[in-house]
Amino acid sequence: xxxxxxxxxxxxIQEGEDVSMNCxxxxxxxxxxxxxxxxxxxPVLLIALYKAGELTSNGRLTAQFGITRKDSxxxxxxxxxxxxxxxxxxxxxxxxxxxxxxxxxxxxLAVQP
Amino acid sequence: DAGVTQSPTHxxxxxxxxxxxxxxxxxxxxxxxxYQQALGQGPQFIFQYYxxxxxxxxxxxxxxxxxxxxxxSSELNVNALLLGDSALYLCASSFLMSQPQHxxxxxxxxxx
Numbered sequence: 071x072x073x074x075x076x077x078x079x080x081x082x083i084q085e086g087e088d089v090s091m092n093c094x095x096x097x098x099x100x101x102x103x104x105x106x107x108x109x110x111x112x113p114v115l116l117i118a119l120y121k122a123g124e125l126t127s128n129g130r131l132t133a134q135f136g137i138t139r140k141d142s143x144x145x146x147x148x149x150x151x152x153x154x155x156x157x158x159x160x161x162x163x164x165x166x167x168x169x170x171x172x173x174x175x176x177x178x179l180a181v182q183p
Numbered sequence: 184d185a186g187v188t189q190s191p192t193h194x195x196x197x198x199x200x201x202x203x204x205x206x207x208x209x210x211x212x213x214x215x216x217x218y219q220q221a222l223g224q225g226p227q228f229i230f231q232y233y234x235x236x237x238x239x240x241x242x243x244x245x246x247x248x249x250x251x252x253x254x255x256s257s258e259l260n261v262n263a264l265l266l267g268d269s270a271l272y273l274c275a276s277s278f279l280m281s282q283p284q285h286x287x288x289x290x291x292x293x294x295x
Contacts, residue, residue, distance in 0.1 A: 073224070073225050074225075101283070103283055103284075105286070110288070111288050111289075112187070112273050112286035112287050112288045112289050113226070113273070113286045114286070115283055115284075115285055115286075118283045158225050158226075160225075162283075170216075170228050170231065170239055170241070171216070171218075171226070171228060171275075171284060172228070173225030173226050173227075174225055175224070175225055176223075176224070176225055
């Protein structure tokens with residue numbers, strides 16, 4: 071199935087470090103979303119972006135909607151152990167009768183105390 | 184305020200059987216989407232229901248079917264199960280079709 075290109079595939083960092091991950095697509099999206107998924111649970115919505123160029127923060131998380139509408143990045147500042155998990159970007163294309171989400175391949179984040 | 188709830192949490196079936204998974208959307212949400220997540224991959228869109236109608240379908244065979252009820256809850260049915268249908272099945276709900284989707288914790292389906 072279709073998936074967006076997400077990088078890096080995995081990151082192993084020390085507590086307190088900043089993290090950056092990005093997502094690219096060959097298609098244009100109306101909305102970019104970032105989710106975090108913990109083992110045995112469903113994805114949890116972190117940030118939603120609605121306009122090209124938009125920069126949005128949620129606590130230590132900051133995300134941007136790329137100007138071309140084909141990419142997005144997520145930064146996590148001062149990482150803590152509970153940031154461990156898999157982060158997914160998702161592009162949403164809506165119009166007419168759909169708001170289908172297309173997900174990225176995921177970034178596994180490990181934080182060492 | 185209850186989030187998206189799915190049942191059952193785990194299910195084991197054999198090849199050729201049929202299965203029904205259930206989803207109750209978050210309070211205030213009227214749109215339900217279903218996704219299949221294979222191990223190590225991102226979720227793949229199966230279909231979406233709004234106003235009790237299937238609005239869009241992903242690249243899944245007709246063995247996958249669904250239904251939405253007047254209270255906005257939904258079911259996913261899979262017939263003639265294959266080994267490759269083993270996955271985490273996620274339900275997501277939203278208010279209208281354009282708003283961000285919120286996910287349940289999924290049903291883990293194992294096919295023997």
